[in-house]
Amino acid sequence: MKRYITLIALFSLIVSVWCAVETLLDCDRYLYKYGYLRGTFDPDSGQEAPLHERTYALKYFQHFSNIPITGEFDRATMIKMNQKRCACEDVMTKETMMNTSLSFAPQQFNLGPKWSKTDLTWRLNGYSRKLRDNEVIRSELTRAFRVWSDVTPLTFREVTDRNVKVDIDMSFHLGEHGDGRFNAFDYRGGVLAHAFFPANGDTHFDDDENWQIQNDEGTEFFTVAAHEIGHALGLAHSTEEKALMAPYYAGYDPNFRLHYDDIRGIQTLYGGTTRDPFTQRPVPLTTMRPVRTPRPTLRPTPRPTPRQTQTPRPTPRQTPRPPRTERPVVTPSTREECNIKVRAAVTDFDGTLLLFTNGTTIYQVDLNRRYSPIKSDQSTKFSNPKRNPDAVYRLLNMGMTFIMKGQMIWQFDRMGNQMKRIFVQGGGYSLPERPRAVIAPTDNEIWIIMSHIVCRMTPRGEVIRGSHAYFSRTYRGVPYPVDAAVALKNDETIYFFKDQRFYEYSTRRRGVIRNGDIGREFFSCS
Numbered sequence: 001m002k003r004y005i006t007l008i009a010l011f012s013l014i015v016s017v018w019c020a021v022e023t024l025l026d027c028d029r030y031l032y033k034y035g036y037l038r039g040t041f042d043p044d045s046g047q048e049a050p051l052h053e054r055t056y057a058l059k060y061f062q063h064f065s066n067i068p069i070t071g072e073f074d075r076a077t078m079i080k081m082n083q084k085r086c087a088c089e090d091v092m093t094k095e096t097m098m099n100t101s102l103s104f105a106p107q108q109f110n111l112g113p114k115w116s117k118t119d120l121t122w123r124l125n126g127y128s129r130k131l132r133d134n135e136v137i138r139s140e141l142t143r144a145f146r147v148w149s150d151v152t153p154l155t156f157r158e159v160t161d162r163n164v165k166v167d168i169d170m171s172f173h174l175g176e177h178g179d180g181r182f183n184a185f186d187y188r189g190g191v192l193a194h195a196f197f198p199a200n201g202d203t204h205f206d207d208d209e210n211w212q213i214q215n216d217e218g219t220e221f222f223t224v225a226a227h228e229i230g231h232a233l234g235l236a237h238s239t240e241e242k243a244l245m246a247p248y249y250a251g252y253d254p255n256f257r258l259h260y261d262d263i264r265g266i267q268t269l270y271g272g273t274t275r276d277p278f279t280q281r282p283v284p285l286t287t288m289r290p291v292r293t294p295r296p297t298l299r300p301t302p303r304p305t306p307r308q309t310q311t312p313r314p315t316p317r318q319t320p321r322p323p324r325t326e327r328p329v330v331t332p333s334t335r336e337e338c339n340i341k342v343r344a345a346v347t348d349f350d351g352t353l354l355l356f357t358n359g360t361t362i363y364q365v366d367l368n369r370r371y372s373p374i375k376s377d378q379s380t381k382f383s384n385p386k387r388n389p390d391a392v393y394r395l396l397n398m399g400m401t402f403i404m405k406g407q408m409i410w411q412f413d414r415m416g417n418q419m420k421r422i423f424v425q426g427g428g429y430s431l432p433e434r435p436r437a438v439i440a441p442t443d444n445e446i447w448i449i450m451s452h453i454v455c456r457m458t459p460r461g462e463v464i465r466g467s468h469a470y471f472s473r474t475y476r477g478v479p480y481p482v483d484a485a486v487a488l489k490n491d492e493t494i495y496f497f498k499d500q501r502f503y504e505y506s507t508r509r510r511g512v513i514r515n516g517d518i519g520r521e522f523f524s525c526s
């Protein structure tokens with residue numbers, strides 16, 4: 001008996017060691033598995049990734065995971081990487097996109113990774129070693145499906161007849177189970193489950209987990225099931241840490257409700273219900289709301305001085321290349337920077353702020369002020385620079401940056417290679433004028449800002465019907481038309497740029513909380 005206990009103890013020790021992310025190579029493999037690390041790293045070679053590739057991937061991971069962006073495999077990073085999580089990748093890789101209907105083929109671009117019907121069927125296949133009662137599992141799954149049918153036109157029907165093919169096939173598995181070595185389950189802890197995008201829908205749970213029903217003593221089944229069903233319906237991981245679709249297991253919540261970000265995501269794919277019309281934050285055109293915050297007093301805007309010089313047109317690059325990590329020479333602030341006109345602004349994958357100005361000039365600004373702004377050219381970031389862009393935005397979990405001019409949107413992968421070009425559209429709902437800015441507070445919410453109107457757009461460039469709202473009622477106290485805007489990833493702060501001034505807007509307080517001179521704020525001008 002004693003020997004038996006020792007064996008069990010030894011076994012659980014092996015299990016806990018098996019899952020841990022401890023070495024730099026573990027770290028590289030983790031970053032690779034979840035889509036952050038691409039480039040020359042080969043997870044099978046046993047060789048660590050080149051330092052510059054790992055640093056970039058780590059910053060991307062830290063930015064996505066809401067931990068300090070250091071570019072180093074530090075303690076906070078190690079703790080995050082050892083949390084229980086979903087096995088699906090955070091950043092969609094090219095292979096995933098190829099395997100779903102979110103294909104790179106232009107003619108298919110507007111389909112998206114979604115089901116083409118709203119009445120879906122599901123079945124639980126086989127058994128769980130831990131949760132022996134299939135009746136209980138099925139009733140929890142029914143509850144998990146209801147989470148999504150409550151906010152969409154989708155309906156889910158369980159089919160028990162094994163001869164009928166179902167849309168979403170659910171089962172428990174151990175270790176390597178036929179989805180490839182990199183998708184193998186990993187004993188207790190680590191990854192908990194994974195699911196495939198439409199039109200596959202297969203959903204697999206790791207049967208080595210200590211599954212629990214409606215209690216927090218192990219891993220709560222309903223919470224994980226509802227998350228995985230989100231994937232089976234076409235949702236990727238959310239950058240919003242409180243969302244159900246965040247990658248990490250957050251524990252059992254007896255008062256579980258979908259997060260606003262989850263609802264935005266699923267309704268972007270399938271629309272809302274008649275009970276719960278399309279959820280949106282800004283005030284629609286037809287309704288009035290009382291002012292909650294007093295209008296801040298704004299200082300007069302200094303007149304911009306006309307530009308004398310023309311930036312020479314750079315030759316567009318044709319070949320793909322690795323992400324640029326070498327820093328251009330830091331130049332001291334000059335007159336030019338103190339009178340900068342920001343045409344577009346975006347946060348980069350590593351969390352720095354990119355300001356696009358006239359021509360193809362960009363400034364890279366560290367919001368934590370660890371280094372001075374770096375002046376460079378779009379060509380250091382993008383294979384095909386776009387002169388005088390109207391707007392720039394990026395989606396963290398697609399790993400894509402979008403540059404917009406008029407109705408045209410160019411899509412770049414995270415290495416800066418131009419992927420494709422799309423047009424804003426949506427059944428006659430095209431834009432009445434050039435966009436002034438585009439902001440994406442989370443990947444599920446993209447807003448186009450024009451002179452007086454704002455409207456929502458899907459990641460596929462379709463303007464969402466009924467999403468139009470007045471700028472003045474949406475962003476109270478911000479003078480308009482604005483030149484540029486960027487939403488910081490915390491979903492609470494938006495920077496607006498107009499002439500030589502910036503306005504820091506709080507979405508929580510619905511008002512401008514700070515404003516000032518761009519040169520003084522970002523370029524240490526006197």
Ligand SMILES: [Zn+2]
Pocket residue numbers: 086087088227228231237246247
């Ligand atoms: Zn997931």
Ligand SMILES: [Zn+2]
Pocket residue numbers: 173177179183194204
């Ligand atoms: Zn699987």
